[in-house]
Amino acid sequence: MNKINIKINGMDLQVEPGTRIIEAAKQLHIDIPHLCYHPDQRIKALCRVCSVEVVGSSKMSAACSTQVWDGMEIYTNTEKVYRTQKGILEMILANHNQDCLACDRNGNCELQALAERFGIRQQGLARTVDPVDSEDENPCLIRDASKCIKCGRCEKVCRDVQGVSALTAAGRSEDFSFTTAYHKPLEQTDCVLCGQCAAYCPVGAISIKDDTEAFLTLLRDPVKKVAVQLAPAVRVGLGEAFGFEAGEAVTGKIVAALKYLGADAVFDTVFAADVTIMEEGHELLTRIKAGGTLPMITSCCPGWINYAEKHYGDLLGHVSTTKSPQQIFGALAKSYYCHSRQWQPQTLATVSIMPCVTKKYEAARPEMEKGGIRDVDLVLTTQELARVIKRAGLDFSQLPDLPFDQPLGKGSGAGVIFGASGGVMEAALRSVYALAEKRELEQLDFTEVRGWQGIKETTLELKGMRLRAAVVHGLANAKAIMEQIQAGTCRYAFIEVMACPGGCIGGSGQPRTAAREYKTSRQQTLYALDQQNPIRKAHENPEVELVYKKFLGAPLGELSHELLHTAYAARGAKSSKTDI
Numbered sequence: 001m002n003k004i005n006i007k008i009n010g011m012d013l014q015v016e017p018g019t020r021i022i023e024a025a026k027q028l029h030i031d032i033p034h035l036c037y038h039p040d041q042r043i044k045a046l047c048r049v050c051s052v053e054v055v056g057s058s059k060m061s062a063a064c065s066t067q068v069w070d071g072m073e074i075y076t077n078t079e080k081v082y083r084t085q086k087g088i089l090e091m092i093l094a095n096h097n098q099d100c101l102a103c104d105r106n107g108n109c110e111l112q113a114l115a116e117r118f119g120i121r122q123q124g125l126a127r128t129v130d131p132v133d134s135e136d137e138n139p140c141l142i143r144d145a146s147k148c149i150k151c152g153r154c155e156k157v158c159r160d161v162q163g164v165s166a167l168t169a170a171g172r173s174e175d176f177s178f179t180t181a182y183h184k185p186l187e188q189t190d191c192v193l194c195g196q197c198a199a200y201c202p203v204g205a206i207s208i209k210d211d212t213e214a215f216l217t218l219l220r221d222p223v224k225k226v227a228v229q230l231a232p233a234v235r236v237g238l239g240e241a242f243g244f245e246a247g248e249a250v251t252g253k254i255v256a257a258l259k260y261l262g263a264d265a266v267f268d269t270v271f272a273a274d275v276t277i278m279e280e281g282h283e284l285l286t287r288i289k290a291g292g293t294l295p296m297i298t299s300c301c302p303g304w305i306n307y308a309e310k311h312y313g314d315l316l317g318h319v320s321t322t323k324s325p326q327q328i329f330g331a332l333a334k335s336y337y338c339h340s341r342q343w344q345p346q347t348l349a350t351v352s353i354m355p356c357v358t359k360k361y362e363a364a365r366p367e368m369e370k371g372g373i374r375d376v377d378l379v380l381t382t383q384e385l386a387r388v389i390k391r392a393g394l395d396f397s398q399l400p401d402l403p404f405d406q407p408l409g410k411g412s413g414a415g416v417i418f419g420a421s422g423g424v425m426e427a428a429l430r431s432v433y434a435l436a437e438k439r440e441l442e443q444l445d446f447t448e449v450r451g452w453q454g455i456k457e458t459t460l461e462l463k464g465m466r467l468r469a470a471v472v473h474g475l476a477n478a479k480a481i482m483e484q485i486q487a488g489t490c491r492y493a494f495i496e497v498m499a500c501p502g503g504c505i506g507g508s509g510q511p512r513t514a515a516r517e518y519k520t521s522r523q524q525t526l527y528a529l530d531q532q533n534p535i536r537k538a539h540e541n542p543e544v545e546l547v548y549k550k551f552l553g554a555p556l557g558e559l560s561h562e563l564l565h566t567a568y569a570a571r572g573a574k575s576s577k578t579d580i
Contacts, residue, residue, distance in 0.1 A: 004070035009077055021063035021074055022050055032076055033085055033114050035092070035202055036151035037064035040501075040516065042160060044152045047092070049114070051084045052076045060084055086118045093120065095128050096203070097146035103204040104142075108512065110202035111149060137185045139360045140193045140209055145177065148205035154178055154197035161501060163476030164307070166191035188572075190310055192475065194303035194499045195357035195508030208357050208381055208509060212388050215351060215380055219262040224349045227265045227337070228258050229272070229329045229408075233355040233419035233504035234382045236522040240511040241386035242396040247521030249529060252401025254353075257389050259402060268404045269352070270411025272329035273418045273427070275547065276300065277538035279322040279564050281432045282555040284494055288467075293317045295470075295485065295492045298424050300324045302362035303499030305568060307475050312482050313570020321565040323375075325418065326352050326359055327368050329408065330375030331563040336551045337408060345373045352379045355419070355507030356500070367566050381509025410543040413530030420523040421473040421503035422449035422456060425496040429460050429469065431539045436463050444536055450523070452502065452516070455480065457492070469494040474501050 003014040008021075008028055015024045020043070022032050036047040043065045051060040055073035063076070075081060093115065100106045152169070155178050159165045166189040170179050180189045187193075198206040218226050230251070239250040255266045284296050299305060299320040308319055323331070330352075334345040352359060362368065363376040380388070389396055403409070414430055417423030426446045433441050449456045449469075454477040460467045470492045472478050478497045484490035500506045505522035513519070535541055552560050 004068065006068045006070070006072045006074065008074045015068060017068075019068050021052060021054075021061065021066050021068060024068055025063065025074075025076060030076055032063045033089075033117065034064055035110060035114070035149060036153065038153055038156075038200060041153065041156045041200070044156065046150065046152050047088070049085055049088050049092075051081065051088070053078055053081055082118075086120070089114055089118055089120060090124055092149050093123060096149060097144070098123070103147065104207035104210065105204040109204065112203075138187045138193060138209075139364050140357045141186060141195060141198055142207050142209055143186070144205055144207070145179065147203050148178060149203055150176060150178060151202060152178060153200040153202065154206055157196045157200045158191075161474050161476060162192070162194060162196060162307075162499070163474075163479045164190050164192060167197060190572075192303050192306035192310065192499065193358045193361050194306075194475070196500060197508075198357065199506075199508040199510075199512060208383065209360065210384060210387075211360070211378055211380055212384050212391070214378055215384075215388060218349050218351065218378065221349075223347065225264045225343065225347055226262070226349045226351060227267060227333050228263045228351045228353060229267045229269045229326070229333075230254055230258075230404075231269045231326070231352070231354045231356075231419065231504065232273070232416050232423075232526060233507060233510065233522065234353050234385070236419070236505065236525045237355055237382045237510040238386060240513070240518065241383070242389075244397070245521070246513075246515075246518040247523075247525040249525050250396075252403070253396060253399045254385075255402040255404060256399040257385075257394055257396060258353075260394055260399070261388065261392055263351075265405040266402075267329065267333070267408040268411045268415075269325050269329055270415035270418070271408045271541070271543060272325035272332065273415035274412050274538035274541045274544045275328050275332070275564065276322055276325045276418075277414065277427050277431050278544060278548070278555045279328075279560060280320050281428055281435055281538075283320055283322060284428070284432060285436055286556065288465075288493065295490055295495050296320055297495045297497055298428075299568075300418065300424055301498045301500075301504075302356070302358040304475070304478060304497040306358065306361070307478065307499065308482075309568055309571050311479075312486075315482060315485060316568050316570065318485065319568060321567060323368075323564050323566050324362065325415075326354065326362065326379075327375045327566075328564050330363075330368075330377075331370070332547065333408065334370075334373050334375065335563060336547055339551070340407070349377045350375070352376050353382065353385050354379055355382050355504045355510045357381055357508045358499070359509075370563070381507075382511060383509055386511065407543050407546065410535075410541060411533075412538050412541045413533030413536040414538045415541075416529045416533065417526050419504040420450070420526050421498050421501075422446070422451075422471040422496065423503065423526065424498075425449050425458070425469055425471050425494070427538055428494070428496075429458070430537045432467075433460060433462060434537065434539055440537070449496075450527070452520075467494065468492045469496075471496045473498040473503055475499050 045065040050063040235251040414427035
């Protein structure tokens with residue numbers, strides 16, 4: 001299709017038909033102010049901060065929703081535009097809790113940044129904010145309606161991407177808001193605590209519960225030993241908070257920072273990911289051989305587990321019983337590692353650094369403990385770790401690169417790519433093939449399950465059969481797969497599900513960014529780290545072989561079942577119609 005000619009601020013530009021004004025302006029490096037607009041979401045046109053002038057129109061036009069036409073002339077820098085945009089911002093601020101110092105988003109708030117851009121130092125309009133209690137009954141998220149600017153981003157991601165609709169529009173006129181049904185706490189709704197609402201919120205109306213002080217308290221405890229585990233996606237996300245290029249791996253500097261802060265040992269969750277593959281791979285092969293429940297669905301993502309428990313309680317038999325890498329690490333640290341150091345498990349505190357806010361909920365689940373000893377004592381997100389490092393005054397970019405501690409610090413390339421959608425599947429298939437065929441795959445890369453397509457699939461020839469596998473990210477896509485299972489039409493034997501778009505690299509605990517390119521860069525770095533690793537298969541990790549030889553015995557053995565497996569139960573679930 002031929003491009004069309006337009007003008008923005010007197011500058012000629014050719015764009016594709018259907019392009020919106022806000023997107024066209026970006027091509028001229030013009031950032032039109034906005035709040036409700038997000039490049040990953042459908043257009044809402046609620047806030048009108050992006051109002052611009054279009055020649056020939058008597059009304060201001062919303063740049064986010066107005067498509068250009070041939071010959072269109074647009075002005076984004078007139079006095080009328082400036083006054084309109086500033087006036088809208090002042091009205092939003094008049095209805096906004098401006099206690100910025102106490103806000104999680106202070107210094108990283110889109111409304112605050114726009115106020116600075118427009119030179120708004122004092123509130124010119126009468127304040128209309130009513131005091132609203134914060135909700136913090138769950139271990140992950142805090143909602144504060146007094147900070148909500150009614151942009152609708154949270155509702156859109158919850159409905160369109162996750163298919164949950166725990167948040168919805170309510171009321172009219174001055175009573176209009178985005179809230180839960182009947183204003184219930186999140187835990188009493190269909191919410192799965194994935195935190196994508198917090199990731200998309202431009203202000204502090206939905207934020208991640210901060211556990212940094214609890215972490216610092218643990219580090220100061222003279223009795224406790226503190227062992228920290230680092231998830232794959234964190235190493236390619238944290239650097240962005242300190243000015244590194246998007247997706248740049250800063251693994252060694254994170255280890256150094258944690259040691260400087262006082263951690264006794266820093267381990268790699270990738271080791272536990274390799275153990276996960278050993279357990280999950282054997283579980284899949286056992287189900288296939290014994291005629292067990294298929295398809296088997298991965299259990300690494302706690303947001304997905306919450307979704308399955310709440311929405312598909314009678315299909316939980318399809319979910320792998322293998323714990324997530326976070327919990328497997330905690331269980332082995334409190335048993336195998338403590339035994340090797342002759343420590344009592346009670347003296348060791350295990351702390352996770354995760355890209356995912358739902359990991360806080362997972363760690364707190366009642367079944368994730370043995371004899372009163374929790375697998376994981378505390379979870380910090382990537383954002384929280386950045387906050388702790390800055391608080392300590394560490395010059396992160398100048399820190400040395402330190403190695404992980406052993407024996408729980410050696411991981412394969414297969415474990416590294418757990419952080420990207422499709423990574424768990426790739427890692428599993430590499431080992432499942434070797435375990436079943438007693439020989440190695442010639443081609444380790446399953447590129448067809450990488451990228452941003454919502455549902456991806458691959459096949460593997462295994463013991464004379466064709467194993468069909470699917471990779472799903474975003475819970476709305478998971479819903480489509482679960483409906484196939486309900487209907488008896490699902491053709492897959494093995495399914496990976498990740499709640500967050502892109503997998504863990506797009507977790508709600510990662511540094512906030514509106515750009516998918518950042519998340520793509522994180523994915524690409526993980527794949528590069530896999531390629532560079534001399535060990536690219538979980539079953540070839542010598543430390544994993546050692547833990548089975550010296551401690552666990554065999555995958556799916558008695559001790560493995562006791563420490564590394566669990567069960568899930570329906571809770572407030574929507575019953576499905578078909579038993580499998």
